[in-house]
Amino acid sequence: MKSFLTAALSATALVTSAGLALAEGPLTVTSYGGAYAKSQETAFYKPFTAATGVEILQDEWDGSTARLKGMVETGQITWDVVDVEPGHALQGCDEGWLEEIDYDKIGGREGYVPGAAMDCAVATIVFGTIFAYDVDKFPQGGPQTMVDFFDTAKFPGPRAMRKAPKTTLEMALIGDGVPAAEVYEVLSTPEGVDRAFAKLDTIKGDVKVWWSAGAQPPQLLADGEVAMSTAWNGRIYDAIHNSGKNFKIVWDGQGMDFNLWAKPVGGKNSELADRFIASTLQPAPMVVQAGELPHGPTLLSAIAEVPAEILAELPTAPQNMENAFVVDAEFWANHDEELTERFNKWLAQ
Structure with a gap:
């Protein structure tokens, strides 16, 4: 696992080094808690902070849209990046409380498992x-x-x-x-x-x-x-x-099915949020997370790098997707x- 973490730190450093030499933030990332959030901390948060000096503050939600919508409607936005489900991503796009993803800022829209790259959210796990x-x-x-x-x-x-x-x-x-x-x-x-x-x-x-x-x-x-x-x-x-x-x-x-990163409309750290999201959409940190929890990476290039004994038990192993539906x-x-x-x-x- 240590080699995975080293690779994740290196990948994050490559993504964030250009134009982000000094710490900014902090950045608040909201997810669902438990072992899942712990895997995100290991694979994404700590490497990003180590590479950039930016502190990641963690918050937790239960997936109820009322709180997130309320932030946007009142302008009291305290979350910079939110882990959402596909239904949230569709609703947030339609109703205007989630930003459209600028894929040019996070490495492009190609190379994902079908369905992972949505208009207003991009997935890290299956x-x-x-x-x-x-x-x-x-x-x-x-x-x-x-x-x-x-x-x-x-x-x-x-x-x-x-x-x-x-x-x-x-x-x-x-x-x-x-x-x-x-x-x-x-x-x-x-x-x-x-x-x-x-x-x-x-x-x-x-x-x-x-x-x-x-x-x-x-x-x-x-x-x-x-x-x-x-x-x-x-x-x-x-x-x-x-x-x-x-x-x-x-x-x-x-x-x-997916969990995806999204950004509330009007967030004050939008550019920094893009940099964080881009740092997670790399093979190395996705491989780290796959070693923490049995969730499959969404990048095809990451799937190819997961050790065979781990990959065999993930939803995105090629043999496990032969007769699957998104x-x-x-x-x-x-x-x-x-x-x-x-x-x-x-x-x-």
Whole structure:
């Protein structure tokens, strides 16, 4: 890890040395806390401060837009860079409280995983919605594909799925044989939506738990309540590597999603914020973060530099993206309300 940190410091120094010899700031970067923020501190904040002398102040938010919008509307902006989700990025662009990214200032818009470079935010990590199973429940061999997840005859046992239409409907279509690359083309039609719900009908009786919190799937598996569950990849990784659980992730049909940097409109340290963001969008610091948490880098050049044994467990490993879909933030911005209403009615039937 020390060599990774050295490389990150070097990369940051290259990005920031031109025109930033003296410390400025401080710069306030807002994220989500916990192990994720700790990985950002190791990979991004400390190297940037070491290279520039600029102090990074950390703040935390829960993803609620009211506080961020309120800052912009009142002109009382205390955040310089904010870690956002794709939905925030779309809404902030549409409503005018997030700045458009000037990609000329941060190294260009090419070379990213599809979907990572948005108009008002740029992603540093990819996390995956996958499914995982308890290996001990399948001594003859466990499921290998999303089709297998929906095959309760071949792979019997109770399931758990996320209590939300997002990723659940996409996975239902993939489980029905739709290639991941075509899932939104199908889901964008009334017939496609009907097809997704029809596929969910086939498994509804076997879904013992509809989960809403990320901590639930590994606990349900550990307690033996279910044999397999959809989940966020980091939660299962943690259960395997830090709690010794005999679980296995199935990457086929995974839904890839992002965390992204954005800037509130009117921030007083806009240029310095650009320099910070540019310093994180380099292979070396992304490799460092990948060694801290099982999140995939968004730069293709960074993916190529992650050690093979680490890369194999990340959403952006080439083999793990073979039949994956990028969660379409625009699709869900347009259809989340209606599909959530239908999904909840379906659950209640």
